[in-house]
Amino acid sequence: MPGEAVSCTLSATHMESAEQLAVLTGSQTVSVDPASWVDDHGDCLYRFALMRLRDSSAAEDAVQETLLSAIQAMSSYTGKSSERTWLIGILKHKIIDHFRKHKMHVQLSDEDTDLSGVEGLFKRPDMWDGHWGDNVRPVDPEQSPDDVLEREEFWKVMNGCLSALPARLAGVFALREIDGLSSEEICNALGLSASNFWVIMHRTRMQLRRCIEIKWFRRAI
């Protein structure tokens, strides 16, 4: 349905329809209908791109390029994965292309690589300067991460904390921490030096952790 709020991830119906298609045709190629892609997957692809690119027109462009590439590559779609999984796979490449074209390394500012904000946690007036300050020492998570995957309140907190990350660094963080690309892949694709990559990851990870700690790990139940 166009405009209906649909989860981006693979719902059971999407999985089934892909499997059914594959079974029905019984051949390598599966009939797909590009005309329905925008309504069926457009919002989901857009959200996926927006979270990583943090720019609505760049995200729209990435979706457009994805659909056009998908039409070119339609004959290679075998129906083994759902249509949406296939499209997201193409979109991931378009997102990396976008970063590559816009040369992340040229755009990094002094502010982006400044660690003084995250290092404030280690200021102490006593001889233990450089160790965790009083009242900011990390607490034990005391629960398994498995237990929060289904909890809406957790994702509300996580979404808020992710949105607060600096826009230009958030994409790199997402490629690594959400998409699981290797550090080498990211540095090569984005033309980042190992030390710039490390600073970006350290800064974003420290900021996100602090935010999640305050709003989730330390929250009173």
Next chain:
Amino acid sequence: MRMKEANLKFTKFNDWVWRKFPACKEVVKLVTASMDGPLTLREWFVMKLHLYSCDSCINFLNQVKFIRFTLRHGEEGLDEQNSNVRLSDEARDRLKKGVINER
């Protein structure tokens, strides 16, 4: 409060580690670096020795691992938070036209 900060344990061993080796500020850098690639043998040793003496840094490590696990396994929960984010009508039309022209 449900959870407590770790207390600093001033044993002789811990005191020695904290005085002679890099402090928490440097160790958390090693901890995050270790999540993105291998450490040198010296870095690894410094990190392990410190973690052995510092519950706060152990908690830090567990928190960043916790966060990574949820991000890598919880796309659905995160996506639902943004279900109100959609293509604009103009963008939707443009994409449809593009698809039709391309076929």
